[in-house]
Structure formats: structure tokens, C-alpha cells
Amino acid sequence: MWHGDMIEDVWGWRKRPFCHPISNFTTRKSKVQELASNQFHIVASLFNKIDHNIAVVHSVIEGNSPGRIFVDRVEVPTVAYLIFEGAFHYIGGTPANDAFNQAIISFLFEQFLPEQAEKELVLFAFTTAWREKLDALLHPYGAITIHRKIFRFDYARFQVHAGWRERIPDGFTLKHIDAELAEKHPDFKSIVDANTKRFGVCLMRGDEIAAVCSAVCVGGSEAEIDIFTDEKYRQQGLATIVACAFIEESLSRKLTPNWACWPERKASVALAKKLGFVEQFDVPAHLWAEDL
Incomplete structure (x- = not known):
């Protein structure tokens, strides 16, 4: 993940070491089961009508991004809890399974979060019913509601930039991020990993990276943008x-x-609109952090 300031860090969250599956979670097996990666596809139908975070959620389901998925049962699951690498979490399916709901919340606060280097989670739901359920489940832990801005790409609006190549300044070279470039710039190695389907481009001045735009994840036929410019x-x-x-x-x-970006990143919002992205709505999410 490229880190920028509030101007061009679209994601605006720090990439954390991902916690490996915890073996003793099997004690809750009757209520919650963790899927093996080759089983992730069975929850696709629970997320097939989501209207935001499509690339993130489906990158995990499709095996393009590291993640973990928990369900109420392997045979035709009715609810799924998905963890994308880092602190972004998602829940889909029916909110009516109280046994699952209580078990997954207990797992998060008793096992998962204590194992994380930075104890924080941002939990997205896709229906009002789920958000209301999470309000009740997370209230005892002091979670708060935050919002994330969502945009839709408009190809017609993007056409105003048809001549963008002519604006590349003298002395700068546009390059696709490939294995050769990643050897010189190790931060690019995760981008060229074929298993992730990620890709990116950069502007260079000599051997120096000036600006980078890459897919932080690919899934559901979408590419989630991450962008950074050297100060x-x-x-x-x-x-x-x-x-x-x-x-x-x-x-x-x-x-x-x-x-997508956080509302306080005004320059990121402005850049999105400049590029032809149309602001849609602000998505609520539940935030919990140890130092909140």
C-alpha cells in the first residue's frame, strides 16, 4: 500500500500484518465456521447485490486478495463475515441469526483484535437491517459510526482527458509496473504478483518514482484505485x-x-470528480479502535 497525505491517499488506512487463522476458534464451530480459501466462492451469492466495496469484497471471494471468511454453516450459508487484509470488515446475508452474530463479535474482541498489531476495525454492512443490528452488537464496545464516500465512474465525463498523454512533462516517463521495475522498487512486488491480478502505472523522473496509481485489489470486474504522489x-x-x-x-x-475515500480528504474528492467519477452517497461504517 502506498501511503500519501490527505491529498492523494485514496484509501487512507495503514496496511497491517494480516493475522493467520486461529486454530482454537473451532470451539465455536457449532455457531460459526471458518471457510478454507477454496470454499470462499460459496458466499458469493450473499454479496452479489452489494452497491459499494465491490472490488474489495469480491477480491477476497475470488482469491485475489488475502482474507478470511466465516459463515453460519458450510452447506448453503445464510450469513457471512468477511475480513479483507488490514482493518476492513464486511458482513452479508441475513442479520437474523443471533447465535452467529454474538459468536462472531465475541471472536473479534476476544481473539482476532488482540492478535493484531494495531487494534482497529472498520465494519461495513449493506442493508439498514444489518446496520441497526450492528449498532446494538457494537454499542457495548464503544464503536462509533463513520462514513466513506463512494463514487461511480462516468466514461463520458472522463473523455475530457482524452489528450492526457500530451500533458506528460518533459523529463518524465510513464511506465507500467512490471517485474523488472519491481526488482528496483520492492514496494511494487505485491502489485506484480500474478495471483492478485493487481496492476499499476507510474510516472518516473530518471530512476525516481514521482507518482503511482495502482489497483489495491481486483474483484467483481472492478479495480479499486490507490494513488500516491511523492511530496x-x-x-x-x-x-x-x-x-x-x-x-x-x-x-x-x-x-x-x-x-472511494474518506470525506475529510477534500483533495481526493476533488480529484475523483475531475477524473469523471460521480459522487454517489456516503456509506456508513462502524469504527472501533483501541485508542478511540
């Missing part, structure tokens, strides 16, 4: 150029580029 190259329009290159690459792969 000394900001305010030069490089983010717009590298984002245009990424968007065209996404479309060539038959992927819809997706943009």
Missing part, C-alpha cells in the same frame, strides 16, 4: 496524468475503475 512532485498535475493512464489500463482489461 516534492505534488501540485504539478501528475496525479491526474497517472490516474488517466490507470483508468485506460483498467478499461482495456474490461474492469471498471472504482474510487
Whole structure:
């Protein structure tokens, strides 16, 4: 994950070491079962009508991103709890299974979060019924509600940037991130891992990385955008150029580029709109952190 300031860090969260499955969670097996990665596909139908975080959720289900999935039962699950690498969590299916709901919350606070280097979670639901259920389940732990801005890509609006290549400044080179480049810049190694289906582009000045736009994850026929510009190259329009290159690459792969960010990242919101993304709605999420 590339880290930027509030100007161009779209995701705006720190990538954390991912916790491996905890073997003693089998004590709750009658209420909650953790799926093996080759079983993840069985929960796809529980998330097939979601209207945000599509790339993130389906990147885990499709095996493109590290993650964990818990269900009430393996045979035709009715509820699923999905953890994307880091602190982003998602729940789908029916909210009516109180035994599962209590068990998964207990697991999070008694086992999962204590194992994390940074004890924090951001939990997204996709229905009002689930959000109300989570209000009650998480209230005793002091969780609060926050919001994330969601955008929809509009190809017609993007066409205003058809001549973006002509705006690449002298001395800069646009490059696709590949294995050769990753050897020189180790931060790119996760992007070129074929198992993730991730990809990206960057603007370079000599051997120096000036700006990067990459897919933080790919799933559900969407590519989730992450963008970063080195501090000394900001305010030069490089983010717009590298984002245009990424968007065209996404479309060539038959992927819809997706943009989401936190509301306080005003410059990120402005850049999204400039690129042809249309603001949709703010998605509520439950936030819990040890130091909240």
C-alpha cells in the first residue's frame, strides 16, 4: 500500500500484518465456521447485490486478495463475515441469526483484535437491517459510526482527458509496473504478483518514482484505485496524468475503475470528480479502535 497525505491517499488506512487463522476458534464451530480459501466462492451469492466495496469484497471471494471468511454453516450459508487484509470488515446475508452474530463479535474482541498489531476495525454492512443490528452488537464496545464516500465512474465525463498523454512533462516517463521495475522498487512486488491480478502505472523522473496509481485489489470486474504522489512532485498535475493512464489500463482489461475515500480528504474528492467519477452517497461504517 502506498501511503500519501490527505491529498492523494485514496484509501487512507495503514496496511497491517494480516493475522493467520486461529486454530482454537473451532470451539465455536457449532455457531460459526471458518471457510478454507477454496470454499470462499460459496458466499458469493450473499454479496452479489452489494452497491459499494465491490472490488474489495469480491477480491477476497475470488482469491485475489488475502482474507478470511466465516459463515453460519458450510452447506448453503445464510450469513457471512468477511475480513479483507488490514482493518476492513464486511458482513452479508441475513442479520437474523443471533447465535452467529454474538459468536462472531465475541471472536473479534476476544481473539482476532488482540492478535493484531494495531487494534482497529472498520465494519461495513449493506442493508439498514444489518446496520441497526450492528449498532446494538457494537454499542457495548464503544464503536462509533463513520462514513466513506463512494463514487461511480462516468466514461463520458472522463473523455475530457482524452489528450492526457500530451500533458506528460518533459523529463518524465510513464511506465507500467512490471517485474523488472519491481526488482528496483520492492514496494511494487505485491502489485506484480500474478495471483492478485493487481496492476499499476507510474510516472518516473530518471530512476525516481514521482507518482503511482495502482489497483489495491481486483474483484467483481472492478479495480479499486490507490494513488500516491511523492511530496516534492505534488501540485504539478501528475496525479491526474497517472490516474488517466490507470483508468485506460483498467478499461482495456474490461474492469471498471472504482474510487472511494474518506470525506475529510477534500483533495481526493476533488480529484475523483475531475477524473469523471460521480459522487454517489456516503456509506456508513462502524469504527472501533483501541485508542478511540
